[in-house]
Amino acid sequence: MxxxxxxxxxxxxxxxxxxxxxxxxxxxxxxxxxxxxxxxxxxxxxxxxxxxxxxxxxxxxxxxxYSYLMTRRVERAMALLRRGDLSVTEVCFAVGCSSLGTFSTRFTELVGMPPSAYRREVARATAGMPSCVAKQVTRPVRNREAPAPEPHPA
The missing domain is CATH 1.10.10 (Arc Repressor Mutant, subunit A)
Structure with a gap:
């Protein structure tokens, strides 16, 4: 023993x-x-x-x-979308996703908006910002879905 x-x-x-x-x-x-x-x-x-x-x-x-992998892919996709020279579909495939639908769904869960909206909205908001700062400011939420938007006072 x-x-x-x-x-x-x-x-x-x-x-x-x-x-x-x-x-x-x-x-x-x-x-x-x-x-x-x-x-x-x-x-x-x-x-x-x-x-x-x-x-x-x-x-x-x-x-x-799998969740960790998708978070990595979404983080990289965010950087590519901020650059603005690739379409959402090109970004989807560039980060290793084979389904635009799955990519868009997971992106929306983590970031709080679809990749097309992110490309429009956040790319403008981070224009001129150093990429290292933009990455920190726009990092996706891990282990949780994106927070719900706060209600606006009436």
């Missing part, structure tokens, strides 16, 4: 190993967001099952790997 301290040490080593693999998955998503990525491929890359990866990723980072 294993000594309790050995069991604790093994459990801690396993937890640290899982965290390192989760960090590799997150780093891969950050680097390869525009590539076709799915949870199964991400899991294979770190020798985990897709279910285990999804559960552990959510515990570690507060959202699923």
């Amino acid at each position: 294993c000594h309790p301290s050995w069991t604790r040490a093994l459990n801690e080593a396993h937890r640290l190993n899982d965290l390192a693999r989760l960090r590799r998955v997150r780093d891969r998503i950050d680097r390869e967001y525009a590539q076709p990525l799915d949870v199964e491929a991400l899991a294979r890359g770190v020798h985990m099952s897709a279910g285990h990866l999804s559960r552990q990723f959510r515990l570690a980072y507060g959202e699923s790997p």
Whole structure:
């Protein structure tokens, strides 16, 4: 029978190993967001099952790997839309989305407006602003949908 301290040490080593693999998955998503990525491929890359990866990723980072990937894609899309030289469809495909409908829906959930409206409204509002400041000001809301607009006093 294993000594309790050995069991604790093994459990801690396993937890640290899982965290390192989760960090590799997150780093891969950050680097390869525009590539076709799915949870199964991400899991294979770190020798985990897709279910285990999804559960552990959510515990570690507060959202699923797919949600994290879509947030990365929307953040990049926001930057491309602020530039103003690409259409919404071109931006959709440039950030790795294969469905304009899914891209628009997720963009709207995170940003609070459709990509076409964002391109019109926010591009004007951030004109002349350094890109690093515009990125901070317009960063999408993580783990939550965009806040509802505040009611205007009557």
